Amino acid sequence: xxxxxxxxxxxxxxxxxxxxxxxxxxxxxxxxxxxxxVRSLATDLGVNPNTVAKAYTLLERDGIIYSLAGRGxxxxxxxxxxxxxxVLSDFDAAAARALEVGxxxxxxxxxxxxLTDTDKKEESTS
Amino acid sequence: xxxxxxxxxRFGDFTALDGVDLEIPxxxxxxxxxxxxxxxxxxxxxxxxxxxxERGTVTIDxxxxxxxxxxxxxxxxxNDETIQYAGFTLDQLKNFYKQFYPNxxxxxxxxxxxxxxxxxNRKISTYSKGMKRQAIIITAIACCTPYLLLDExxxxxxxxxxxxxxxxxxxxxxxxxxTVVISSHNLKEINxxxxxxxxxxxxxxxxxxxxDSLKGAVHKVQAVFADRERIYxxxxxxxxEILHFDKNQSIYHIIAKGGEDTIRSALAPEHPVVxxxxxxxxxxxxxxxxxxxxxxxxxxx
Numbered sequence: 001x002x003x004x005x006x007x008x009x010x011x012x013x014x015x016x017x018x019x020x021x022x023x024x025x026x027x028x029x030x031x032x033x034x035x036x037x038v039r040s041l042a043t044d045l046g047v048n049p050n051t052v053a054k055a056y057t058l059l060e061r062d063g064i065i066y067s068l069a070g071r072g073x074x075x076x077x078x079x080x081x082x083x084x085x086x087v088l089s090d091f092d093a094a095a096a097r098a099l100e101v102g103x104x105x106x107x108x109x110x111x112x113x114x115l116t117d118t119d120k121k122e123e124s125t126s
Numbered sequence: 127x128x129x130x131x132x133x134x135x136r137f138g139d140f141t142a143l144d145g146v147d148l149e150i151p152x153x154x155x156x157x158x159x160x161x162x163x164x165x166x167x168x169x170x171x172x173x174x175x176x177x178x179x180e181r182g183t184v185t186i187d188x189x190x191x192x193x194x195x196x197x198x199x200x201x202x203x204x205n206d207e208t209i210q211y212a213g214f215t216l217d218q219l220k221n222f223y224k225q226f227y228p229n230x231x232x233x234x235x236x237x238x239x240x241x242x243x244x245x246x247n248r249k250i251s252t253y254s255k256g257m258k259r260q261a262i263i264i265t266a267i268a269c270c271t272p273y274l275l276l277d278e279x280x281x282x283x284x285x286x287x288x289x290x291x292x293x294x295x296x297x298x299x300x301x302x303x304x305t306v307v308i309s310s311h312n313l314k315e316i317n318x319x320x321x322x323x324x325x326x327x328x329x330x331x332x333x334x335x336x337x338d339s340l341k342g343a344v345h346k347v348q349a350v351f352a353d354r355e356r357i358y359x360x361x362x363x364x365x366x367e368i369l370h371f372d373k374n375q376s377i378y379h380i381i382a383k384g385g386e387d388t389i390r391s392a393l394a395p396e397h398p399v400v401x402x403x404x405x406x407x408x409x410x411x412x413x414x415x416x417x418x419x420x421x422x423x424x425x426x427x
Contacts, residue, residue, distance in 0.1 A: 006314060006317065006318050007314065007317075007407070009341065009404060009405045009406070009407055010341075011337075011338050011341045011342075012317075012318070013338065038300070039297070039300040042296050042299075042300065043293045043296045043297050043300065044293070045318075046289055046292035046293055046296060046318055046319070047296070047318045047319065048155050048296070048299070048318070048319055048320060048321055049296060049299055049300050050154075050155075050321050051321075051338075054338070100400075101400070
């Protein structure tokens with residue numbers, strides 16, 4: 001569930017941080033769900049326990065999870081806005097890149113329309 | 127804490143370590159990187175009390191290591207050579223180390239051995255390279271020392287066993303704040319397991335940093351500038367610490383130190399039309415740092 005790319009350019013703690021948010025947004029992890037302990041996740045992935053602890057600390061700082069002494073870490077009530085903002089920052093970066101190389105705003109708009117149209121079609125066929 | 131202060135180690139007229147200062151705090155997983163012959167194994171052998179330094183100090187928890195049994199009992203050193211004690215069986219190997227390490231735990235040994243199932247009654251000389259490594263690694267963990275030194279420890283171990291061994295080490299780190307020092311050419315292992323890493327070259331430390339801060343500390347830049355006729359050189363960017371600079375048609379390839387913002391603002395005066403930045407992987411940092419010191423992979427290209 002917590003797949004990470006050990007050869008990636010992104011630091012492992014950041015990958016874990018993003019992964020937890022993604023799992024919450026996809027509904028795989030729900031409010032009050034218990035996260036694996038630092039020890040079991042670190043052992044499982046074969047990565048430094050401090051790296052996992054750092055990801056958990058940042059998640060807790062941002063209110064995405066909370067911890068109870070002696071009981072572990074749990075998924076907090078999702079702050080939809082924060083989580084959305086996190087995903088949208090990837091969108092912003094991609095859009096900025098496209099605009100930088102001269103792609104027109106209208107092309108990007110059309111692209112989004114296309115995506116939502118495909119969604120609708122899939123819904124109507126299923 | 128393990129510490130080197132102004133440490134010099136010579137072998138005849140060859141200087142293996144040339145005045146090294148290094149601190150490895152307790153509880154960290156520390157990676158030693160470096161070119162062949164850079165001095166990685168020498169550092170591990172100093173910390174395990176095999177060598178005494180010509181100058182400077184080598185201490186563990188503020189005590190000198192050489193000729194000091196109490197300090198040496200805190201350290202287990204896994205040598206990069208696997209020929210030792212080849213005439214022993216696994217149980218003889220275990221009993222051999224047990225007499226030197228008072229905290230040896232049979233319970234941990236049996237638990238670890240149970241997961242990898244080595245042929246206990248055969249002599250270690252009949253083991254494959256990877257099996258010899260596994261035998262010594264489980265013995266080392268069972269010695270329950272606060273410090274564990276691994277010299278090229280993952281050499282010859284197959285991918286499945288590699289994961290098992292890593293899990294054993296991480297588990298020991300969680301269990302009892304084990305300090306691990308790993309020397310390796312395999313940057314993947316260092317990347318996964320270590321908090322901090324030092325790069326050595328010709329007996330000197332080139333850098334020593336937290337891995338999290340190392341990632342994103344050097345960038346690969348691909349840039350095209352507004353004035354396409356002009357030929358830029360590294361000297362045109364005085365604000366940048368440049369490790370590598372070349373040009374292919376109008377595209378410049380630059381490897382520069384610094385975060386994304388620093389680099390972008392250093393390029394800004396020359397009006398880049400395109401400037402793509404990607405952070406370097408640990409392997410790329412290794413190659414370009416050493417290239418900057420004249421240890422260049424392009425000599426054979």
